[in-house]
Amino acid sequence: MTGGVLFGPHFTAMVKIDTITLPDFPLLLAPMEDVSDPPFRVVCKDNGADLMYTEFISSEGLIRDAIKSRKKLDIFDYERPIGIQIFGGDEDSLAMAARIVDVTNPDLLDINFGCPVKKVAGKGAGAGVLKDIDLMIRLTDAVVKATRLPVTVKTRLGWDEQSKNIEEVAERLQDVGIKALAIHGRTRSQMYKGEADWSLIGKVKNNPRIKIPIFGNGDIDSPQKAVEYKNRYGVDGIMIGRAAIGYPWIFREIKHFVATGEMMAPPTVDERVEVCRRHLRKSLEWKGPIVGINEMRRHYANYLKGLPGIKDYRNRLVTLKTMEEVEGVLDEVQKNYAGYVIERDPIVLENYHEHCPL
Structure with missing residues (x-):
């Protein structure tokens, strides 16, 4: 859909990820290392997040039975639907990790092909896989075959400005069986600098070959921008990360704006x-x-x-x-501070990756 902003009863359809039914224009909480833990997820769920993901989990860590990796598997029924996200660069390890995740019974399994942090990407995992698309497809295929869960992927536009191959990547990932794709509108080389480019996300969504839901991610920091990008690029939903840190109300504010065209008062x-x-x-x-x-x-x-x-x-x-x-x-x-009214300030998108413990 393109054109003007639509509100209220126009948004009546549902988005499906395999057998998981989400409301139209669902809002997803992005998986963020050292942020998206259960305590943070519960306040985001309370405020309207429709689908959430765990912090990403190392496939090697799961196989080694590392305590930190295993603890990230903790999920709770009140969080559903919820996905567990894993990362790695080896087919056998990812497949084995997928089978371990199966036992914890999340609603879906997500593969991280987007983390730009050097200690991940530099070891051929996360966004590092964007250097070798054939490997990305083999890794994804191994996970799809190893689990009974719907498999989704989160990735970026490409490795750098010269290799923005997300259109080809999306088709090939769909062909090996993923059920949804979330795309961050930057390359790995950009990290979190500059503005996210959603034009290629829109091209993926509007590719007639693509039948799975496409979720856009990157720089959504207001209800107005969320609806503008929904209308301009036609994405099925939006994944929100940094804007939710310390401000879980972003989800309910977007939902209210979608329904009414009006901004909610900021939280008291x-x-x-x-x-x-x-x-x-x-x-x-x-x-x-x-x-x-x-x-x-x-x-x-x-x-x-x-x-x-x-x-x-x-x-x-x-x-x-x-x-x-x-x-x-x-x-x-x-x-x-009883009765004090806090003025609405623009949400500052903190580059939390600079302090990431990885």
């Missing part, structure tokens, strides 16, 4: 604090009291952004060591 102070609390409690529940508290510290600045004089509270939050102490400071924030 109470909403921000309550979502922060939920994230905190889930973090402790899943990670334990020490790691849960420590890893939650990076989220406070985003949740409380825009409140005047919040720095002192934030500095306290990142030094406290118990949930009770953190909850006490959050109570203070809620009380002292």
Whole structure:
């Protein structure tokens, strides 16, 4: 579909990934290493994410029974539909990892051919596979044959400006049996610099040979842009990554804009604090009291952004060591900022990959 913006009852169809039914124009939470863990996923699900993915999991790590890799397999029924994402550069290892994933019973299995981080791409996995499309097809074929789950792929336009071969890649991936494709509108060489180019994503979607859902990814930071790109490029849905970090409300705001053509009011102070609390409690529940508290510290600045004089509270939050102490400071924030209206600021797309532990 192209042309003007359509709202409300015009969006009535469904998007299907094999047997998984999603609403029309579904919003997907991107798999982000060190971000898309269960505590983060639950607040995104609460706020309207239609399909979510785990952090990506090394096929070699799963086979070695590495604790960190195995823990990333944790999924919960309230998250469904949910996909587990794996990466690797060896057919046998990926196939074996797919069989391990099968046992955990996610709704789908995704292969990462898009991660640009040097420690992944430089070892011939993630976006590194974009250098060898024949290998990408063999790897995908091995996974499709090894699992009973619907297989999807997330990738990029190509390795560099001279090898934007996503149109050929999409056809060949569909031919070996994938059920959906998510495309980030940059090459590996670009990393996250410059603007995402959605024109090739649109060409893939509008290729008459392509029958599977095509999801666009890259630089979606507002409801207006989400609907503009939906209409301009015809994608079946949008995958959102960095814009959701510290702002899970992006999903509900896009849905509201699609339905009404109007912007929602930004979340209130109470909403921000309550979502922060939920994230905190889930973090402790899943990670334990020490790691849960420590890893939650990076989220406070985003949740409380825009409140005047919040720095002192934030500095306290990142030094406290118990949930009770953190909850006490959050109570203070809620009380002292009661009724304060936070102005809507543009979402800043943080380049979290620069701090990625990989």
